[in-house]
Amino acid sequence: MPKHVNLIKLSVGTENVEDLAAWQALPQAQTADGLPRHITRMWPKREDEVLGGGSIYWVIKGVVQCRQRILRLDEVQGSDGIRRCAIVLEPELHRTVLAQKRPFQGWRYLKPEDTPADLPRGRVAEEPLPPELSAALAEIGVL
Template sequence: MPLHMIKLCVGVDSVEDLEAHVRARLSAGSGVEQTHVTRVMPKRAAEMVGAGSLFWVIKGQVQVRQPILRFDAIRTEDGVERCRIVLKPDFVRTWPVPKRPFQGWRYLLPAEAPADLGEGADLSELPSALRRELAELGLL
């Protein structure tokens, strides 16, 4: 079973916002790959590449995941070594699960990862605020 990561998606109000942000960055010529830069390279990166996903926490709930393609060690303009996470720009919605704020990223074991919404359970038509409220009430 692959290992996953979980991270807060700060400044984004919904999965649709995240998708639009990624589309805009990719179409603006910022590269052909979707990337996210973080401070620390995961020690267990090999367990995630090609099989694991980055689960995004949006507005206090895990709502979507993206497959991890690879990790690149980079040096930023200020000379600091960082980790560039290269993600497949595919957004797989998950069952909403509440998650308290935390700093940075965390490993997410497969047994703890929320399940994908799957075929017959398309909740994307519901407004994100309603999905969030239903999940908080334990109805999703």
């Protein structure tokens, strides 16, 4: 039984995995050591489980499309003086089997048994389906 838990998060404003990668390549989306990060208001209470092998699964256009391994959690303070959590990520985006996901706010915990599998290596290079078709196929459980 895995001793870790994953996170799931909407990637607002991105059209596809390539958009997410491009955003994460910008200096404002990186830590001082050049790793991608996502800043959030809430610090995971289950920090040890998240850092014990967890990933963040990205929902793009209503469909889980990829994941990134979570490396660490850094405390950052905004110009407003509020403490926030920077989820520091492995740079590599692992494409997953597509899975439909309804909108939600913030991030949520995602049990390992509820996570979409990584795509087999041979399918990673395939041309992605249009988002509407991907969403429709994922909704009926075909993808």
